[in-house]
Amino acid sequence: MRVVFKTPLLSAGLALLFYSVGLPAASVTQDRLVSASTDADHWLSHGRDLNETRFSPLNDVNTTSVDNLGLIWSYDFDDTRGLEGTPLVADGVMYVTGNWSVVHALDASTGEQLWVYDPGVPRERANAFCCGAINRGVALWEDSVLLGTLDGYLIAIDRTDGRERWRSLTIDPSKNYSITGAPRVANGVVVIGNGGSEYGVRGYVSGYDAATGEQLWRFYTVPGNPQDGFETEQMALAAETWTGQWWTMGGGGTVWDSIAYDPELDLLYIGVGNGAPHNREMRSPDGGDNLYVASIVALRPQTGEYVWHYQQNPGETWDYTATQQMVLADISWQGQTRQVLMQAPKNGFFFIIDRITGELLSAEPFVPVNWASHYDLDTGRPVENRAARYVDEPFNVRPSGLGGHNWHSMSYSLQTGLVYLPALDFAAPMEQEEEYTWFEGQWNLGYKMGHSPFGRLLSQALLRRMLDSYLLAWDPVNQQEVWRAPNPEMGGGGVLSTGGGLVFQGTANNRFTAYDSENGQALWSFDTQHGIVAAPITYSVNGRQYVAVMAGQGGGYSMMIGLKRQAATPKRRVLTFALGGDRVLPGYELPSTRNKPPTTTASAEEIDRGGVAYTRFCARCHGAGVVSDGSVPDLRKLDNSWYENFDQVVLEGLMLSAGMPQFDSVLTPHQSAEIKAYILDRAEDEWVLHNDPSWWLAIKTWLADKVAALLLLFV
Template structure:
C-alpha cells in the first residue's frame, strides 16, 4: 500500500489519525519509495522501467512458470487509437499500471481489469515531434509519476488523479535537445538527460531536480565546453585535454538519452553516454584524442553530481557507438570473491563487466559479429582497433553498424541462472565521408553527423536478430534463439524460468531461461519493440506488454517493412496475460506483404531536382518515412501516396502542418524549391526498380571496400 492510500486510511479514523499521518507522510513516503525501488515488494510491483534500482528486469514471481506457461492467456487488452508510438516500458504500483506513449500521453490503468483511471496529454511542441522517436518510459516516486516530454520538459503528475504537480523545462529554447528516455528517481531526486547529438550542435548533460518541487539541484555536463569560458568542474578540465581543435563549435555530443542507473550500495548514479556530435571524429576533434566523456560509463555522486570514475568503451568514438544502452547491477561471485558488478552491452558488440567500486574493467567479450576491434586489452582497458576502421580513405564497412549489436531494447539478468538475456542484432555499417571536409561541413547543414546519410534502401537480408543468454562470468554464450526481422523487443526474466519478449512478427513469446527453447507464444496483432513487465494483484500474476510498430524500425526501409506493419491501420495496444486468461484479442489487419507504389505516368521526374531532394529527404524525412522512401512502420509509404502529385496539398501538409493531429509535424523552414525537390525525389523513388546489374554493382562495391580493409588488416595495404 503506498503512502497516499495509507493517509486515506488514517483519515477514516478521525482528525488525530489524519494529522499524524500528514506529519509523518514525507519521511515515510521517501523511505517507502526507496525500499520499493530496491526490492519492488517481492515482485508484487514493477515500480521502475528496469524493475528495481538494479535494472535487472528480473521478477521473483513464479506463479507463471515453465510447467504451466502453456495455460497463459489474454486477461484483458486496451486499445490506444490516438497515439503512434508505444515503444515504452510501463510501471506498476499497487495494482495500477502507469505508462507514457506517443509524444508523452500518460495513462493510469487498473492492472486487474484494464479500465482507464485517468489520462494526461503533455502536448508536445510540434517542432520537436519531427525527431520521431516518442517516449520510452516513466518513473514513480512518493505517489507521483514522472515523465520526460520530447520538447524538453520534465513533468510530475499526481499518481492518484493525473493532475499536474509541476513541470520544468530542462533544455534551452531553440536548441536541438529533446527527451525520449525515462527519468530515474532516488533519494528524493529525479534525474533526466536528453538526446539530440545526431541533429546538430549539442553538448550533453544530465540534470537532477527535487522530486517534490522541481527545483534544479545539480547539473553535470558530459563533454567540455569552450576552455575560454572556464570549466564547470575539474572533470571537464580533465576531459578537455582529450579533445583537439575547436570541438565546442560543433557541440561535442555525449548525450545521455537513455541509460542511467542508481546504485544504493555506493549512493552513485551511472550514466551511459552517447556518440559524438558529429559522429565523425575527423571533423569533431581533428587531431584525435579520446574525447571524454563520449561513449562511456560515468559514475557520479548521487547527492552532489560530482565525478567519481569513468570507463570509456570507445575512445575517440567515430561510428555512433554510443554507450546509452542499459547498465545492470548485480552481486556476483568471481574467482570465489563476491564482487559488485556493473554489466553493460553497448552498441559496439562487446559485453563489459566492470567493478562498481572503482570502475575497473574486469572482462570484455564479443556478443556478436565484431570487425572493428580484435579484443579489449584488459591491462589498459582499451579496445585494440583493426586497420582501416576509422575510414582513413573515406570508406569503411564494419560490424556492427550504427544500429548496434545491442540497442536500447533492454536486456535482463537472472540471479537464479546467472545469465544475461540480450536482444541482439548482426548488421554491418557503411561509413563514407568522401568529399566532406572541415571547409564544407556544418553542424547545422544537411549532413550533421559528418558522414553521408542513407540514400539506398536497406534490404531485408541486411540484418539477422536473435535472443541470446550470455554468461558474464565466463564471457560465453549459453544459448541462442533466432528471432525474425531486423529489430525485436526488450526482455523480462522471471523466477518461473521464463524470458518474455515481443517480436517483430507480432508474436509475444516465452523462452525457457535455462535452455532457450520456445515454451509459449501468442499473437499480438502487431509487432513491437517494447519490453514487457510483470506484477501481482490479489495473488494473481500478470504479464503486460505494449504492442505497436513505430519508432526506430520506421527508419530501416525494407528491413523493417518485411514485418508487414506499414501504415496507420495497425493497432497500438496494451495486452495483459494471466494463467487461464480467456479474453479475445481484438481484430487487426493482416500484415502487408508489400507496398505497391502509385503509378503516375503524367508526373515527369526532374532528375536534378530529385538529386537535390534526396539529401533533403535523408536529413528531414527519413527518420519517419524510411530509407529511400521505403516506409518501415507507422508513417505512410510516400511512394504509394497521391499527396506528392499535388503541389498545394503537399505544401499544406509538409510546411503548414495540415496533418499535425495525425502525428505529421510541420517544416516551416522549407521553401518552395525544397518542397518541389522533395516531390520529385519521392516520385523518382516510386518509379525505381533496381536491376540485376545495379544490385551487382552495389554489392560488388561493398565487397571491394571490405576486401580493402582486409588488406589493411593483413599489412598489405597502407
C-alpha cells in the same frame, strides 16, 4: 496540460483511489525501492529493481503452465507512432506512457482507465526528436508519478488523480533537446538526462528535488566553449581531449537513456552517448579521446560530484553510444565476489566493470566485430582496426551504428545467472563526406548518407540477408554465448526473465513469445497484430500473476530502416496476459485500394539528388528507400492530393500541428521538387510491384533474393 478521468473517484485522497480498485494505498519510498528485488508483486521502477535486472521471482506462469497463458485485457492508444515504454505497477495501478509523453493510469487487473495526463507537448517541435514522439516510461516516488517530456520538462503528477503538482524546465528551449528516457530516483533526487546529440546539443544530466522540482545539480558530459570558463575541474580536464571548435557543433554526449543507482555505495551511474557530429574528424579534427562521450560515469546522486569514469570508445566515431542498459550485480569473478556493472552497448563488446572503482574486468564480443580486435585490460582501451575510422577510404563497419545491442532492454536472471539480450548483427558502410555542411536544427552526422542504388525489391532482399537479429543468452562470468533464438525480422524488443524459468520477448513480426530460459526453446507465442520494441513486465494483483507488454512498432531504427511488416495498421496497445485468459483481439480491415501515383518527369540525375536529400532530411522518420514501418505515413502510398500539395507540407508547414516538421530553412523549392521526384519514383516501383500478377511477383522476389546473395559475396 489536460487530465481526463474515466473512473469516478470517491475523493481526491490517494487512499480512496486505491480503495476504488480494492487495494491499500502505499507510498513508494526509498525502502520500497531498495527492497524491490524481493517484492514480487510490483514493478516499481524502470528496471523493476534498482539493480535494473528486469528479473521477477514470480513463478506461477512457468515452463509447465505457460501453455495456459492467454490475453486477459488490452488497452488501446489513439496514436499510430511507436510504443517504447516500460509500464510501472504499484499497488494494483499501472502507469504507462504513450506518444507525446502522455501518461495513462490503469487498473492493473482489468485495464480500466483511471485517468490520463497530457503534458501538452507542442507537436510542431517534432523535428527536434531523433526517433519519433516516444517515451520510455515514468518513475514513482512517494505519491507522485515523475515524467520527462519530449519538450524538456520534468513533471510531478499526483498518483491519485493525475493532476500536475510541479514542472521544471530542464533544457534551453532554443536548442533541439528532447527527453525520451525514464527518470530515476536516488533517495529523493530525481535524475534526468536528455537527447538531441544529432541536432547539435551539449549533453548533461541533472538532479532535482522530488518534492519541489528544484534543480540541485547539473553534470555536463562534454566541455563547452573554453572562453566561457568551465563549470568543474572535470570539464577543464575533458577539454584537453578535444580539438578544434567542437562547441560550435554542440559536442553531443547526451544521457538519453540508461541511468542506474546503487544505494549501498551511494553511486549514480550514467551512460553517455555518441559525439556530435558522429564523425570525430568533423567535431575534433586533430583527434583526441573526446571525454566523456561513449563513457560510463559514476556520480554522487545528492550533489552530482564526479567519482570515476570508464570510456568504452575513445574518440568515438561510429555512433557507438554507452547509453544501453546497465545491470548492477554481485558475481563470482576469478575466485572472489565482485560488485560489478554489466553492459552490452552498441559497439558489440560485453563489458564487466568494477562498479566501485571503474576498473575494466572484461570486454568480450557478443556479436561479430571488425572495428577492433580486443580490449587491452591493462589500459582499458580497445585495440582498433585503423581502417575502421574510414578516414582514408570507406569501411564496412560491424556492428553498424544501429549497434550490436541498442536501447531495447536486456534482462539478468538471478535464477540462471544469464543475461538475455536482443542482439543485432549488421554491418554498414561508412565514408567521409567530401564537403560537409552543417545545418542548424537538422541531423548532422558527418559522413555520407547514400541511398540505395538498387530497386526496392532488391534493396529489401539485400537488407534481409545483411541483418541477423536474435535473442541471445549470454554467460557473463564465462563471457560466452549459451543459446540464441533467431528473429525472423530485423529487431527484437526488450526482454523479461522470471522465476518460472521463462524469458519473454516481443518481436517485429507481430509475435510475443515465451522461451525456456535454460535452452531457448519457444514454449508459447501470441499474435499481437503489431510489432513490439518495448520490454515486457510481470506483476501480481490479489495473488494472480500478470504479464504485460506494449505493442506498437516504431521508433529509432525501425523507422529509419523502414521494413514494413504488415498490410494494415492495427491499434497500438498494452496487452496483458494471465493464466486462463481467453480474450481475443478485434479484427481489422485491410487498407482500401488507392489511386495509381503520378509519374515523375524528372531526370535520373534529379531523382538521384532527391534521394540524397531525402536520406538526410526525411529517412529518419519515413524510412530508407521511402519504406515506412507504419508508425508514420508511407510516402509511396499517399492520396494523390498530398503529392499535389507537397511544397505546402514540406516548405510551408501545413502539417506542423500533426508533428510533420517544416524544412524551408534548409531546402529550396528546387530541392523539394527533387525529393518529391525521388518519392514518386519509389511510389511507382511499389505500385507496379503490387499490381503484378502474383506469379510474376513471386519470380521477381526469388530472383532478387538470389542476386542479393551473390552481391553479398563482394561486400
